[in-house]
Amino acid sequence: MRAGSETQKGNTTVNLLIGLAIVSLCFLAVWWYEKQAVESVPPQFADELEDEGSAIEEPDAPSGAIPEDPPDTLPGDEDEDIPPTDTPLTDAQGDVFAYLPVGDLLPLSGPGFVDDTVYRPDIVFPTEDRVFLNSQVYRYGGYQGSLNGMEGGQCEIANYDYPWQDTFCEKRSRNQDLCPGGGHEGLDIRPASCTKNVHWAVAVEDARVIDVRRHWVTLQTADGTIYNYLHLNMGALEVALGDDVAQGQRIGVISNDFYNSDGSSVATTIHLHFEMYENYVASDGADPLFTKVNPYMTLVSAYDAKLRE
Template sequence: MSRDVELTLAAAVAVAGIAAMIWWPMDAPSGLSDEPAVDEALEDSPEEPEPEEAEPETLEADAVEPEALPPADPVDAAGDIFSYMPPGDLIEESGTGQTVQINYAPGLRFPMEAGQAYANSQVYNYGGYLGPAGGQCNAANYAYAWRDNFCETRGYGTPMCPTGVGHQGQDIRPASCQDDVHWAVAVDDGTITSIGTYSVRLMTDDGVRYTYLHLDKDTLLVEPGDTVSRGERIGYVSNEFGDTATTIHLHFEIKMAIDTGAGIHNTPVPPYVALVDSYERLIGGEEAG
């Protein structure tokens, strides 16, 4: 081959090489098409989720403690709701009640066995000699609300009352207008100190004296000197009142040494608050037996 031909071929090869460098990507692997390469790592990666839009914050209402339900009104043995007038609130024109009321016998056992009774005046209510026309068995006498009558106008010296005289105790009618049917019971442990024509007196070890009036004397279960336990039967509620019968009811008294404002006196004290408390416990099932 002549020198001129060699030079011509060499020049052609050089031109072809330069063209290949221009038209073929230098980083393309052998045997691959000229499609643009894709990064496999990026292709296989899941698309990054777009940030979720934050939901508006929900403001919870301040936690409120449920209000405690008021205690249910106590219900007696007949299913009637017990209610009572305030202590010292007497029947109109029957007297002036004491304004300061204290429970002088906390823990007292109610003086009647059954959980159905009606505290009200036997003088100023139906059947009483100062009450409205009608007999003592009138339904109004055997219905709530209870009413205090400790300071009712009577002729008994009662220094705990504003006028200095009063009733000295509380009248309580039994469940029904029946003589010798309903039991009176001991309000506390103690000793029967005396039994009169129509009275029974119970003295506790700490010197508190409880008086029961108008029990049926012929059917009493106690005698003077007997010791009795709280809740023990004493006798039937009746209408005993010497030669003249009264209405069927229990007159109940509490007598103790107390400062009356004019010194210490052994005197009847208002029993109404203690009776309300003991009655609510009785009909609420808190008394055994």
């Protein structure tokens, strides 16, 4: 009985060793197969495998944290209703705002004056409604309109459309400091419609009314900038000499008031003539000159901000 028991125990040990050997061979075979598979992956995909592995090993969100929602759209499946970033800027009537470069005047209308400075980036636009900057003299309704084939009245629909056009240094009857051969040191702003005494002009900044005479109102800011508003209805102003006005406050309605120094009336179109005085340096090293400057790009900037609001 003892010899048989020893023999049986020996067989059991042998079987156990054989089983362990078989398992070891299986693990070795699996290891060799995976090694060959990884080494056979082309180099351009090796990084992708590593990235995927590291992504799997990222820890879960800490307790109490709200996991991020999956994106609403996948790449290549963007929402077509989202407008592109370069969507044209439109006014209240849905018309696309556009403007010609500074200094680009109508042919035969004057030398122009290229100054792309935005002198006061924080002003509001000087009118409540949409407007059109263009010539009151060299377009329809102006006494020089025929020079460019624009014969007709000031209410021609073509006058009430974009793009804007600069009118600083248009040729007029006399020269000015910045406009030799020109003379118009301001910008003509046509109101939204060909109707006087309807559309409001407003203060572009907090300022004081320092002059009211004939056909213009003058505002000056605390740091010295001056603005002139011409051709308002002078009999129906909302401000008086010496008043302090707040940015955006109504000054008066746009009209066609225009008077000589003797009080006689001068014919003109319905528009706001807008002027701006600033320190202007003609060239590097030159002394600053406090004078009228071209506010075209300043008004473009203010109108752009107005439409975006």
